[in-house]
Amino acid sequence: DGGITQSPKYLFRKEGQNVTLSCEQNLNHDAMYWYRQDPGQGLRLIYYSQIVNDFQKGDIAEGYSVSREKKESFPLTVTSAQKNPTAFYLCASSTRRAGEQYFGPGTRLTVT
């Protein structure tokens, strides 16, 4: 059963702690993306990767870091430098040929 998974669905952290969000896909997609969604707002791109061992900053990369050591995995770390980390985080993947982005179910992060 192919798809893109994110875990956990809900995550709670104390202010000042780094936290890593998981994103895994078994669709054999080359590209993977991380978006942040705030209530009533659209999706803002944090980081994206078009190939293993390479990634680019999106529009709001400050306070976040990523790695792409495997084609299937694109974890996102929310660092303590991110001033307002509470949000809904969405991971997506796509192929070069088709272009459609497949989204995971999202992780809702709450930092108090």
Add this chain to the structure above:
Amino acid sequence: GENVEQHPSTLSVQEGDSAVIKCTYSDSASNYFPWYKQELGKGPQLIIDIRSNVGEKKDQRIAVTLNKTAKHFSLHITETQPEDSAVYFCAASETSYDKVIFGPGTSLSVIP
């Protein structure tokens, strides 16, 4: 960089009526325009997309039109049903593989 605007932000229609959502974009180099539907607590899902070499595309009750000269594109949903209620996002990018810029979303409510 690319900027995508979307109107209206909320839309209520009676079941069976049509719904129209309009988007404008700023970067004339954009040539891929997907539309996503997001249900509550889930990741967005592609419902239709259009490329710049096409002026209109239709898939059952959903159609999208593109005016490259005016830099705007629209989503049309006919014979709306309660299950069409969701948030709809338009987006634009230079190619389907590049980073995609999303509009702020339209919350559609279909009243039975």
